[in-house]
Amino acid sequence: MISAIDKMKLAKSAYSSLAQATTLQKNAALSKIADLLIERSEEIIRANEIDLAREAANGMSESLQDRLRLNSQRIMAISEAARNVVGLQDPIGEVIRGMTLPNGLKLAQVRVPLGVVGVIYEARPNVTIDIATLAIKSGNAVVLRGGSAAESTNRVLVKLLQDALAQVGLSSDVVQSVDEFGRDGGLEMMRAVGLIDVLIPRGGAGLIQQVVTEAKVPVIQTGDGVVHIFVDESARLDWAVEIVHNAKVSRPSVCNAVETVLVHKAAVDRLLPAILDRLAESGVRVHGDETTAANFFATIPATEQDFATEWHDLDISVRVVDSLDEALEHISKYSTKHTESIITENVANAERFLAEVDASTVMVNASTRFTDGGEFGFGAEVGISTQKLHARGPMGLPELTTTKWLVRGSGQVRV
Amino acid sequence: MISAIDKMKLAKSAYSSLAQATTLQKNAALSKIADLLIERSEEIIRANEIDLAREAANGMSESLQDRLRLNSQRIMAISEAARNVVGLQDPIGEVIRGMTLPNGLKLAQVRVPLGVVGVIYEARPNVTIDIATLAIKSGNAVVLRGGSAAESTNRVLVKLLQDALAQVGLSSDVVQSVDEFGRDGGLEMMRAVGLIDVLIPRGGAGLIQQVVTEAKVPVIQTGDGVVHIFVDESARLDWAVEIVHNAKVSRPSVCNAVETVLVHKAAVDRLLPAILDRLAESGVRVHGDETTAANFFATIPATEQDFATEWHDLDISVRVVDSLDEALEHISKYSTKHTESIITENVANAERFLAEVDASTVMVNASTRFTDGGEFGFGAEVGISTQKLHARGPMGLPELTTTKWLVRGSGQVRV
Numbered sequence: 001m002i003s004a005i006d007k008m009k010l011a012k013s014a015y016s017s018l019a020q021a022t023t024l025q026k027n028a029a030l031s032k033i034a035d036l037l038i039e040r041s042e043e044i045i046r047a048n049e050i051d052l053a054r055e056a057a058n059g060m061s062e063s064l065q066d067r068l069r070l071n072s073q074r075i076m077a078i079s080e081a082a083r084n085v086v087g088l089q090d091p092i093g094e095v096i097r098g099m100t101l102p103n104g105l106k107l108a109q110v111r112v113p114l115g116v117v118g119v120i121y122e123a124r125p126n127v128t129i130d131i132a133t134l135a136i137k138s139g140n141a142v143v144l145r146g147g148s149a150a151e152s153t154n155r156v157l158v159k160l161l162q163d164a165l166a167q168v169g170l171s172s173d174v175v176q177s178v179d180e181f182g183r184d185g186g187l188e189m190m191r192a193v194g195l196i197d198v199l200i201p202r203g204g205a206g207l208i209q210q211v212v213t214e215a216k217v218p219v220i221q222t223g224d225g226v227v228h229i230f231v232d233e234s235a236r237l238d239w240a241v242e243i244v245h246n247a248k249v250s251r252p253s254v255c256n257a258v259e260t261v262l263v264h265k266a267a268v269d270r271l272l273p274a275i276l277d278r279l280a281e282s283g284v285r286v287h288g289d290e291t292t293a294a295n296f297f298a299t300i301p302a303t304e305q306d307f308a309t310e311w312h313d314l315d316i317s318v319r320v321v322d323s324l325d326e327a328l329e330h331i332s333k334y335s336t337k338h339t340e341s342i343i344t345e346n347v348a349n350a351e352r353f354l355a356e357v358d359a360s361t362v363m364v365n366a367s368t369r370f371t372d373g374g375e376f377g378f379g380a381e382v383g384i385s386t387q388k389l390h391a392r393g394p395m396g397l398p399e400l401t402t403t404k405w406l407v408r409g410s411g412q413v414r415v
Numbered sequence: 416m417i418s419a420i421d422k423m424k425l426a427k428s429a430y431s432s433l434a435q436a437t438t439l440q441k442n443a444a445l446s447k448i449a450d451l452l453i454e455r456s457e458e459i460i461r462a463n464e465i466d467l468a469r470e471a472a473n474g475m476s477e478s479l480q481d482r483l484r485l486n487s488q489r490i491m492a493i494s495e496a497a498r499n500v501v502g503l504q505d506p507i508g509e510v511i512r513g514m515t516l517p518n519g520l521k522l523a524q525v526r527v528p529l530g531v532v533g534v535i536y537e538a539r540p541n542v543t544i545d546i547a548t549l550a551i552k553s554g555n556a557v558v559l560r561g562g563s564a565a566e567s568t569n570r571v572l573v574k575l576l577q578d579a580l581a582q583v584g585l586s587s588d589v590v591q592s593v594d595e596f597g598r599d600g601g602l603e604m605m606r607a608v609g610l611i612d613v614l615i616p617r618g619g620a621g622l623i624q625q626v627v628t629e630a631k632v633p634v635i636q637t638g639d640g641v642v643h644i645f646v647d648e649s650a651r652l653d654w655a656v657e658i659v660h661n662a663k664v665s666r667p668s669v670c671n672a673v674e675t676v677l678v679h680k681a682a683v684d685r686l687l688p689a690i691l692d693r694l695a696e697s698g699v700r701v702h703g704d705e706t707t708a709a710n711f712f713a714t715i716p717a718t719e720q721d722f723a724t725e726w727h728d729l730d731i732s733v734r735v736v737d738s739l740d741e742a743l744e745h746i747s748k749y750s751t752k753h754t755e756s757i758i759t760e761n762v763a764n765a766e767r768f769l770a771e772v773d774a775s776t777v778m779v780n781a782s783t784r785f786t787d788g789g790e791f792g793f794g795a796e797v798g799i800s801t802q803k804l805h806a807r808g809p810m811g812l813p814e815l816t817t818t819k820w821l822v823r824g825s826g827q828v829r830v
Contacts, residue, residue: 112773239826363821388530404807407786
């Protein structure tokens with residue numbers, strides 16, 4: 001049997017054919033993937049039912065089953081998403097910088113694919129198609145390790161991806177799955193120095209932490225979000241109430257949802273009850289400090305650990321601070337450097353917050369839910385990087401590339 | 416006594432003051448550093464003599480002693496280099512991208528410092544000032560670990576850097592040295608997750624390999640160079656001879672010097688003897704395959720290992736290949752992805768080489784010695800990255816930065 005390493009080697013040796021492919025060829029593959037998803041809907045749903053039946057028997061929760069489930073409507077949406085990637089600008093070949101040196105050498109720094117992108121993710125079969133189509137558009141081979149719970153579904157989807165590539169004359173080896181090796185497949189990817197150019201974990205904090213700690217290959221860390229909103233003394237009431245509510249309630253499970261609200265002590269009487277009442281209407285549980293408790297009947301006492309917690313649910317930590325300085329200190333201590341927002345009417349405080357907060361995205365008078373590749377207009381999102389090297393914040397196609405300097409001479413030597 | 420970790424914590428907490436400093440303030444610090452180098456020349460030379468005397472007694476080679484030695488002329492050159500950094504454009508605050516979203520949110524992606532840059536290097540005291548001035552200009556704190564052999568010299572230089580910062584009203588804590596902890600200082604840096612934002616090893620392959628293997632913090636890998644020149648069938652004689660000679664002989668110890676020449680078999684009679692004779696005039700030892708030996712009297716038989724060797728000296732590996740394909744295969748197998756060059760008159764081969772070779776810099780009809788921040792017009796060089804993430808090729812000041820998205824709103828929430 002072919003090993004996980006063999007599969008990564010196949011991806012690596014096939015990668016250059018995709019790197020050299022034209023945008024037209026890559027787009028043909030993407031359209032074919034979109035077509036095959038519709039054509040093979042029944043087969044995909046049958047495979048998905050096998051996964052669902054097994055996992056239901058194993059006691060998988062309803063919400064995880066829902067995440068795993070594919071029906072014809074969802075397959076249609078995935079197919080549409082693949083077709084949307086056709087319309088995205090191909091980053092490959094873009095000239096970032098260029099100049100002619102005094103000696104006549106012509107330099108151009110151009111975007112090229114990273115090579116082989118590894119992705120380890122959980123049992124969400126849509127990620128299989130999402131990430132493969134973005135990798136193909138950006139000229140990268142991809143090695144996938146999906147959750148074991150989606151094994152049958154992913155087997156059908158990976159075959160579909162490979163068939164689509166072959167049908168348009170590209171190498172089907174550029175898409176590989178190591179699912180058949182279970183957890184070992186993921187571990188082999190983490191150690192595949194020289195075979196995996198970048199490894200992207202997509203999933204919960206546990207998965208990300210494991211990959212960051214154990215990987216020997218370069219990793220892009222995504223999606224860890226202990227996100228804060230600071231309601232300053234001068235905040236507008238309606239903005240404070242609606243932004244905090246939107247940032248928590250519109251989708252509490254995602255990384256750009258707010259987890260902690262800090263309120264300036266001088267704004268407590270005017271703003272805090274209104275903010276908390278609006279949250280309570282939507283069933284949000286408030287974990288607050290003593291001042292919060294004095295202003296809101298249903299406060300659960302907040303622990304130190306609560307302020308470091310990404311709730312992923314209808315829970316929120318609330319703390320009253322003495323000043324902007326104290327808010328900045330709190331954020332510096334607990335932030336995962338994803339997104340932080342200030343609600344204020346004071347321009348000096350707004351500018352200071354923008355300058356001093358160290359995070360991928362810093363906002364004034366806006367909901368933290370806007371930190372998103374789709375909202376930013378990238379047309380697609382690989383993830384939201386919370387690290388500083390290579391990519392920071394929402395990652396689109398350009399973040400799946402590296403660059404190469406091309407130097408064209410006519411016999412120049414260095415003096 | 417203060418520990419290595421304490422020193423990194425000091426750098427981290429002081430960093431934001433430098434990150435917020437204006438270009439004028441940072442330039443004042445750089446000018447002060449340049450001044451103090453001249454003022455304190457004698458003190459620096461006395462400290463350097465202590466290092467030299469100890470290392471000479473320990474049997475340090477003449478060439479390493481020369482690398483360690485500072486005299487007033489060399490100090491003058493280091494001072495001038497520091498003053499040159501004043502003239503470089505400050506990358507901090509540069510807006511890379513910006514847009515207004517349909518809902519009115521104003522986005523700007525701006526360059527910000529990485530935070531704390533760690534550098535581990537060998538006994539070249541000029542690196543202490545070089546890297547610290549580049550870090551200061553780009554708003555980064557820096558933690559230095561120089562070679563133990565330069566301990567006394569570096570102690571005086573680090574004190575000078577800190578004094579200069581204090582004299583212009585900046586925090587002297589943004590420059591830290593962990594030299595006093597010897598090798599442990601370097602090891603602590605490699606493990607200082609959350610304190611060191613990026614670690615750059617500057618030195619030989621052994622040091623770089625150790626850092627890449629052992630570091631838990633993000634690393635930028637620099638300077639590993641098994642560099643090739645492919646002399647194609649149609650290469651011009653004079654260009655082939657002079658480019659190969661320049662790429663090997665002008666400075667054999669550096670990473671952009673050529674290590675292996677591949678010659679198309681159809682060009683052997685016309686070009687190979689002339690290329691090798693010119694190299695031999697400069698004392699280059701030729702490690703060649705059988706065809707090379709048949710064309711050059713003094714060929715040393717090349718081993719497989721020779722083709723993977725970065726000679727760092729007046730040695731060169733030579734191999735005759737059947738085709739451009741075979742040249743590309745050889746390069747793909749042995750390249751460290753630093754710089755590769757083709758000498759050719761054939762435009763199709765030139766374009767194919769540029770497109771298919773995977774390296775930081777790919778050249779046509781030019782000496783590989785041009786891969787250099789100074790030559791590329793960056794005004795300074797942090798190192799030459801041979802990795803794909805974050806930076807690739809010569810690194811200037813912008814490569815010491817990350818970005819941050821600033822979002823200015825007026826109450827927007829996500830629908």
